[in-house]
Amino acid sequence: MQEAFRYGRDAARDDAALRTLLTGLVPGLPAEVAAAVLTLAGGDPAVLREVAGTLTPEQVRGTQPPPCTLPAAGPLGRRCRAALAVLPVRTRHALLLAATDPDLAPGELLAAGAAEALAVAEQAGLVTVTSGAVQFTPAVLRAVVYYDAPLAARRAAHSLLADVLDRRGERLRGLVHRAAAAVGADEDLSRDLLAAAADGPPRTASAAYRYAAELTADADRAAGSMVAAARQAWLAGERHQAGLLLRRVSRRPQARARAGGLTGEMELREGDPATARDMLLDAAAHLVPHDVPAALEALLLAGEAVHLAGEHGRYREVARRALALRRGDEPAPVALAYQQVAGLAGMYAGEHDTAFARLRDVLRLAGRVEEPAALIRAAGAGILVGDDARARALAGRAIALARDRGEVTLVPQALEITAFAGLAEGHYEAATTAATEGAALARATGQPALVRSQLGVLAVLAALVGDRESCVLRVREAGAGDTVQGPGEARALCQWALALLDLVEGRPRRTVERLGTLVVAASARGNLIVQVAATPHLVEAVWRCDPPTRTSGPDARAAALDRTFEPFDRWTTGTGQPAWLALRSRCRALRSAEPQAAEEHFREALRQHDRGDADFARAHTELLFGRDLRRRRRPGAAREHLRSAVETFRLLQAGPWAAQADVELRAAGAPVPPDPAGARELTAQQERIARLVADGATNREIAQQLFLSPRTIDHHLRNVFARLGVRSRTELVRRMAG
Missing domain, CATH: 1.25.40 (Serine Threonine Protein Phosphatase 5, Tetratricopeptide repeat)
Structure with missing residues (x-):
């Protein structure tokens, strides 16, 4: 019989270093088995080595279940068991109750008459009892306590907890424990589990469905219940458990x-x-x-x-x-x-x-x-009609509901929509926060494709403000490739990011080459969202290479751009949203050979920007408007827009764009105003890193959280020290606290 819950839940999820270590120890391990071993290890390399060293050939192939506890012969296993052996019987019984249910609160242990007996184990450093949980030290000790107990003792523990939870109104959890204590088939209990699981949190519901399958002789009910158990495990973020359960479906x-x-x-x-x-x-x-x-x-x-x-x-x-x-x-x-x-x-x-x-x-x-999955789809519809604010609001509702229900797998999917919406609205800091959290949660819940897409969004966000190092690192980490049909979403985002870097750094022809294959794709190919979002940058890059004139004749490139711009023009018109109407007018201005028509389109773009709140996009339009006016030998008119662009880009700490506006302003015959922000203000990225340092994170931990390299974090941290005038992490912590 399988037990009610998965153990090691309070352990740290498998990080990149432990995954690499396990791959080196046991190459070719099936993903579900590897995830189970990493979860059992609880973030401890010593546990990982001990468990990996005892895997049988059948476990390595995935034909037998992975280990559920420490091997008896290993040094850590011997130390854990020796520490348990000297404890009083009442304390070992209390530890078994705590190990039987990772969600057990001290109040529930008190009701089971076991809370006071844990004091001895706490004094021995084996557990930490807080107001909400009992944490084992090391985390793997929970599995040792549970699986070393005789089967009869485990069943008795489940029965006792079932009675306690029933009295406290915890029907579903009580039924799961009752099922764990059952011997043989029990059709009534199977049906009760199915009824209660329908409204339960995914992780507990998964256990309930699994027991419902095991306790019935009805083959159809058993098979359907096992699939339901796998789905709930998937929603709970336990990808490996879902895979193991699917293997058991008849x-x-x-x-x-x-x-x-x-x-x-x-x-x-x-x-x-x-x-x-x-x-x-x-x-x-x-x-x-x-x-x-x-x-x-x-x-x-x-x-x-x-x-x-x-x-x-x-x-x-x-x-x-x-x-x-x-x-x-x-x-x-x-x-x-x-x-x-x-x-x-x-x-x-x-x-x-x-x-x-x-x-x-x-x-x-x-x-x-009120269903998170449906709200995520609706948020996606908001992106497709250009209503980015509505998309962000719907994604926010989905996130709140998914977290409340324990459907953690859906949270990073909703965060991806939030990041796209922030990117489209020009709220780059909010988009960066959403994509960073989304990538971390996607990795933790076994959704690597979503990790790659979120890294692609982060690469675009870095490129937009000219942060080459962060952009390139995220593109590399995404590792996104083409599909058989062409660029997938993550690959398209990464290509867009690299094209943006070329544009920011003054290589518009290279931008045209990159975006040409991405935006001007074969019929019915490509990524629709990226094609739309990248079109303004393609139009700008073409304009910077060769501005249209009255004498410009038709050529193949112009015809291809017309085919690209026409659906973009129709789509933006259909949105009715100021941010997209502004980009439509900006693109029309850049494609206009008549100076008067171009100026009218630029002014219309600025009017639409004024209806919205995307400061970066407005500054970008003013930079292009000023550049166009200067090219048309109207430097006086250009200066107003270029000064505004310089000030906004500096305020938003978009250094490369501010530098471009500086050059244009000087070429228009005006001195560049001093930077009022000075050298002591942190960029958004530096502020985020400084806050994490103040919270006690190491450079490596910060790098993993922000999807950057430790060397990049060290570089940013040196700049933080210089800007704030501090000389050590200790001084930085004091400065951030003040």
């Missing part, structure tokens, strides 16, 4: 189809959208006759795979299959899904009027939805 057709849908979803988050698409489409085909909601979910995910693979020409077929399931009387979350499918089909087909109408219906329906 060959019952409906259960295998549902398992295929979940496997396809996990494959999508792990980075192979083409494989995920095929798995999800196959699962949907098998589910349609039996489970329409599950079939629709599989088709929605297949559509997302099509988008991430950059092959939106295939979306029409996915949409056709999904919309064929619609009846017309669906509840709000399902109606929202159908409207989104119809809207995306229209968007990919270039039918913008239909697309905008359907996607705005999605935003309207989102007000009646």
